[in-house]
Amino acid sequence: MEQVLTAPREQTSTPALAFDQLYRANRDDLFAYVAGLLRDRSAAEDVTAAAFERAYRKRRTFDAKRGSGRAWLFGIARNAALDELRRRKRIAELAADPEDVEAASPHESAEVAVRRAALRDAMRVLDPRERELIALKFFAGLDNGEIAAVIGVSESNAGTKLHRTITKLRRACDEAA
Amino acid sequence: MKLRNREEPLDPRAERELEAVDLALGGHPVDPDLADLADLTALLADERPEPGPEWSAELDESVAARFRGDGSSFSLRERLASLRPMQIVGPAGALATAAVIAVVGVSSLSDTSSDESATLTSEPSEVPALSDESGAGETAAPVIPEPGDAEVGSAADTFDTPSGGGAGTDYYLNEGDTRTSKDQIAPGQDKRQVERDVTMSLSTRPENVREVSDEAIAITRSLDGIVASSQVSEAGRDATATLELTLPSRNLDAAIDRLTELANVKSLNEATLDITKPFTTAEDELRDAEAERRSLLQALANADTDVEAEALRLQIADARDRISQARAEFENIARRARLSSISLTVVGDPNADEDRSIGDWFDDAVSVLRDVAGVLLISAAIVIPLGILIAIAWLVIARIRRSRRERALD
Numbered sequence: 110m111e112q113v114l115t116a117p118r119e120q121t122s123t124p125a126l127a128f129d130q131l132y133r134a135n136r137d138d139l140f141a142y143v144a145g146l147l148r149d150r151s152a153a154e155d156v157t158a159a160a161f162e163r164a165y166r167k168r169r170t171f172d173a174k175r176g177s178g179r180a181w182l183f184g185i186a187r188n189a190a191l192d193e194l195r196r197r198k199r200i201a202e203l204a205a206d207p208e209d210v211e212a213a214s215p216h217e218s219a220e221v222a223v224r225r226a227a228l229r230d231a232m233r234v235l236d237p238r239e240r241e242l243i244a245l246k247f248f249a250g251l252d253n254g255e256i257a258a259v260i261g262v263s264e265s266n267a268g269t270k271l272h273r274t275i276t277k278l279r280r281a282c283d284e285a286a
Numbered sequence: 287m288k289l290r291n292r293e294e295p296l297d298p299r300a301e302r303e304l305e306a307v308d309l310a311l312g313g314h315p316v317d318p319d320l321a322d323l324a325d326l327t328a329l330l331a332d333e334r335p336e337p338g339p340e341w342s343a344e345l346d347e348s349v350a351a352r353f354r355g356d357g358s359s360f361s362l363r364e365r366l367a368s369l370r371p372m373q374i375v376g377p378a379g380a381l382a383t384a385a386v387i388a389v390v391g392v393s394s395l396s397d398t399s400s401d402e403s404a405t406l407t408s409e410p411s412e413v414p415a416l417s418d419e420s421g422a423g424e425t426a427a428p429v430i431p432e433p434g435d436a437e438v439g440s441a442a443d444t445f446d447t448p449s450g451g452g453a454g455t456d457y458y459l460n461e462g463d464t465r466t467s468k469d470q471i472a473p474g475q476d477k478r479q480v481e482r483d484v485t486m487s488l489s490t491r492p493e494n495v496r497e498v499s500d501e502a503i504a505i506t507r508s509l510d511g512i513v514a515s516s517q518v519s520e521a522g523r524d525a526t527a528t529l530e531l532t533l534p535s536r537n538l539d540a541a542i543d544r545l546t547e548l549a550n551v552k553s554l555n556e557a558t559l560d561i562t563k564p565f566t567t568a569e570d571e572l573r574d575a576e577a578e579r580r581s582l583l584q585a586l587a588n589a590d591t592d593v594e595a596e597a598l599r600l601q602i603a604d605a606r607d608r609i610s611q612a613r614a615e616f617e618n619i620a621r622r623a624r625l626s627s628i629s630l631t632v633v634g635d636p637n638a639d640e641d642r643s644i645g646d647w648f649d650d651a652v653s654v655l656r657d658v659a660g661v662l663l664i665s666a667a668i669v670i671p672l673g674i675l676i677a678i679a680w681l682v683i684a685r686i687r688r689s690r691r692e693r694a695l696d
Contacts, residue, residue, distance in 0.1 A: 132349050137337055144335035154341045161345065162353045194694035228329050237695040247330035250311060253304065261688075265296050272300035275307065279326060 128168055131178050132161060138249040139186050145244025146190050146237070156193050160186035180258035183251065187241075187259055194237075224282070231281030239274040246271055379673065387665045479565040479623035482538055484556045490549035492634030495525035498548045499632050502529055505544045506628075509537040514627070525634030530627065538626040545630065550638055565619045572612035579605040 139160065144153035164185050171181050235243065245256045257267035296304075303323060306316040310327035337345075348354075490498050496518055503513050511533030518527040533541050546554070582602045589595040 129349070136342065136345065140337040141334045150335065153335070154337070157337075158345050158348065161349060165349075165353060188691060191691040191694045195690065224325070225329055225332070228326070228333065232333075241695065243330060246307070247311070247327065248334040252308070268296045268304055269300065272296070272304055275303070275323070275326070279323070282326065 127178075128165055131164075131182060135179060135182055136161075138251075139182065141248035142183065142244045143186055143190050145248045146187075146241050147193060148240075152193060152197075156189045157186065160189045163189065176258040177255060179251070180255045183245070183249065183255070183259045227282050227285035228278075230285040231278050234281045235274065235278065238270075239277065242267075242271050242274045243278070379669075382672070383665060383669050386668050387661060390664045390668070391661045477562065477566075478560065479562045479619070480535075481559040481561050481622045482535055482556065482626040484538065484542060484554070484626065484628045486542070486545060486554050486628060487552040487631045487633060488545070488549040489552050489633045489635040489638045491638050492520070492523050492525040492636060494549070494638075495520065495527050495632050495634045499527035499529060499630075501548050502531070502545055502630055502632070505541060505548075506531045506533060509541050509544075510534050511537065511541065520634075523634070523636060527630075527632040529630040529632070531630060532625050532627050535624060535626045538628075541628065545628070549632065550635075552633065561619055561622055565616075565623060568612065568616040568619050572609065572616045575605060575608040575612045579609060 136157075140153060140157045143157050143160070144150055147153050147156065160182070164182050167185070171178060175181070176184075232240065232243070241260070242256065245251045245259060251259065253268045253271065254264050256271065257264040260267065262270070303320060306320040306323050307327050309316050310324040311331065316324045488498060499516065499518055503516065506513055511531055514530040514532050516527070516529045519525065531541070542554070542556075579602060582598055582605055586595060586598040586602065589598055
């Protein structure tokens with residue numbers, strides 16, 4: 110069982126090593142997803158750390174037949190994030206620092222800066238479920254099958270939801286631009 | 287709460303655009319008509335929140351230290367949650383099943399042997415001897431308590447005999463209080479009175495004779511009977527016990543069943559005598575005598591002269607004597623129907639155990655298996671529905687918890 114608790118394309122027979130690999134392969138992705146969902150950087154740090162701790166404690170419950178270790182880990186993080194959202198009773202603002210949100214990089218062209226601002230405006234029209242899909246796909250880099258496993262729907266359903274969200278975001282970007 | 291996810295086939299256009307997104311995320315070129323999608327993907331990827339280096343370093347340390355390793359920061363609930371479902375359900379189910387089996391087994395055993403266990407240690411000398419408690423002074427018959435005797439329709443049950451009743455006491459038959467047996471197989475069956483006596487001989491090893499006789503006494507007492515007499519003689523390798531047991535007739539069959547399980551049955555004779563006719567005769571005589579006395583009392587009340595009254599008083603005295611005699615006769619016959627006797631002899635035999643045949647052992651094995659199967663069946667009848675209820679509750683709770691979490695995104 111523990112052999113499959115690994116990062117994608119990695120195999121090991123040592124449980125401790127398996128968790129370490131899972132952690133190293135997913136730490137930043139998991140943080141990016143949780144931060145995108147919570148839109149609160151410090152809360153995302155706490156939730157991500159708690160998710161890894163919980164995953165470590167529950168590592169023996171992992172069942173490879175029910176999905177990859179990566180999807181299992183993101184499922185734990187999702188539950189922790191949703192519990193945090195319930196606790197706070199509010200959706201926090203995006204994790205990005207204010208100066209990052211408004212200021213353009215000195216190396217960035219004016220056109221890119223405008224498009225980035227339009228994107229951020231467009232992101233605000235997405236509801237939390239849509240923002241979660243964006244976070245899973247574009248921040249964490251999960252494929253459609255993994256997204257389906259995390260949010261508990263079929264793969265085709267996950268693809269449909271994701272395409273619908275991307276389409277909505279493209280339209281919003283066009284309008285904002 | 288969604289019970290099923292609605293399946294929507296991915297249309298070709300959506301599939302193509304999603305593939306373009308995957309290509310763009312992988313840094314690969316996309317078709318020119320989807321260039322804007324690739325730009326959007328790149329912008330979104332740039333928006334990805336990155337963890338701070340300090341937090342990353344702290345988390346790396348925590349992971350390396352296995353989150354302090356001792357798990358002290360985890361509550362019992364989290365520790366339970368970290369177990370596989372089967373790690374909880376398996377032991378818990380086994381524990382519950384064992385508990386139910388134990389309870390069912392103990393209760394079943396206690397139902398069958400509680401009375402025995404309470405009296406197994408009693409000595410024969412403590413058994414009350416047959417004594418004359420009837421007060422009639424005619425028959426040395428013990429008074430047998432018959433609690434809950436609602437099924438037996440013996441005539442004695444319908445005949446009230448106040449204790450200490452002597453001359454001048456009215457005895458009467460409750461004619462309307464006629465009970466019918468549920469086991470009636472022929473009209474008038476409940477009126478039949480049968481006297482039953484059993485002679486039984488058991489053999490066991492000499493050192494077990496006393497124990498068997500003690501158990502026989504315990505069985506008798508547990509079935510509301512008494513030991514009229516008991517005698518145990520032990521001399522070297524010879525041992526014999528002779529018991530005269532008296533039980534309510536309704537418990538005779540149960541007593542025979544249990545006594546025959548104590549040791550090897552050497553002989554068993556049961557004598558049955560229909561005493562319905564003498565019973566009804568005695569009943570009629572008693573009723574007639576009472577009727578005569580009532581008539582004489584009525585005449586006495588209407589007597590005009592002292593001479594006439596004196597003659598009636600003498601007749602009433604005679605009638606009272608006849609009532610007493612008829613009542614004694616009736617009680618005697620009723621007692622014969624109500625009570626049965628067992629003459630039990632327990633003989634010590636050094637080879638008693640060797641008499642057991644393969645069939646006896648087989649019967650014992652079947653009996654044990656039957657009891658075990660019964661206990662398991664009853665346990666299953668409790669555990670399975672309980673398990674189903676727990677599983678349903680578990681599923682419902684999981685659904686509710688999931689639904690509450692999902693509502694955080696609404």
